[in-house]
Amino acid sequence: xxxxxxxxxxxxxxxxxxxxxxxxxxxxxxxxxxxxxxxxxxxxxxxxxxxxxxxxxxxxxxxxxxxxxxxxxxxxxxxxxxxxxxxxxxxxxxxxxxxxxxxxxxxxxxxxxxx
Amino acid sequence: xxxxxxxxxxxxxxxxxxxxxxxxxxxxxxxxxxxxxxxxxxxxxxxxxxxxxxxxxxxxxxxxxxxxxxxxxxxxxxxxxxxxxxxxxxxxxxxxxxxxxxxxxxxxxxxxxxx
Numbered sequence: 001x002x003x004x005x006x007x008x009x010x011x012x013x014x015x016x017x018x019x020x021x022x023x024x025x026x027x028x029x030x031x032x033x034x035x036x037x038x039x040x041x042x043x044x045x046x047x048x049x050x051x052x053x054x055x056x057x058x059x060x061x062x063x064x065x066x067x068x069x070x071x072x073x074x075x076x077x078x079x080x081x082x083x084x085x086x087x088x089x090x091x092x093x094x095x096x097x098x099x100x101x102x103x104x105x106x107x108x109x110x111x112x113x114x115x
Numbered sequence: 116x117x118x119x120x121x122x123x124x125x126x127x128x129x130x131x132x133x134x135x136x137x138x139x140x141x142x143x144x145x146x147x148x149x150x151x152x153x154x155x156x157x158x159x160x161x162x163x164x165x166x167x168x169x170x171x172x173x174x175x176x177x178x179x180x181x182x183x184x185x186x187x188x189x190x191x192x193x194x195x196x197x198x199x200x201x202x203x204x205x206x207x208x209x210x211x212x213x214x215x216x217x218x219x220x221x222x223x224x225x226x227x228x229x230x
Contacts, residue, residue, distance in 0.1 A: 042119075058217060
């Protein structure tokens with residue numbers, strides 16, 4: 001089954017404790033991205049990657065890191081989480097050509113709470 | 116950055132009725148894509164419909180159709196024969212054609228379908 005898998009679905013942590021949210025897709029998509037969703041603000045892009053070893057900042061990259069060492073994986077790293085990073089996070093992928101071009105396939109989301 | 120505005124934070128419709136969700140956007144681009152995504156209580160993001168700006172014909176997907184007015188920069192979603200399963204948050208999104216595939220999302224419209 002074609003899917004984007006995020007883990008964990010729920011995470012509670014404390015300020016300053018490094019964490020990683022994993023994202024993996026099995027559709028051989030070139031493009032992957034991370035969004036955060038906050039009430040009343042919609043979804044905002046954190047980082048994106050056009051292909052292996054190619055990443056770039058989105059609209060709200062502060063406090064986050066990403067890497068793209070393999071095509072299928074795109075982890076989101078919070079090296080020193082703070083309470084303002086409490087949010088619902090989505091990973092998404094998309095093919096860069098073909099009939100599905102531009103359509104984002106989303107993971108199931110990770111609800112992060114930073115105490 | 117492109118701005119996407121959804122002016123209706125909440126809407127309600129009775130089952131089997133028709134409802135229209137509004138979306139306007141601001142861009143100087145001539146080539147772009149527009150999307151409506153649905154987010155039910157499960158939090159999963161689901162693509163409802165997409166529209167290429169160069170296409171004059173309005174996109175339709177079963178009970179879902181759009182009214183795309185390029186000059187007015189308007190992209191409304193019409194849901195016909197509303198069903199209880201249509202209860203969800205709906206997000207309008209804009210994507211500029213070219214490198215990046217970044218979607219700019221509106222803040223969302225919460226739609227409640229009542230029996």
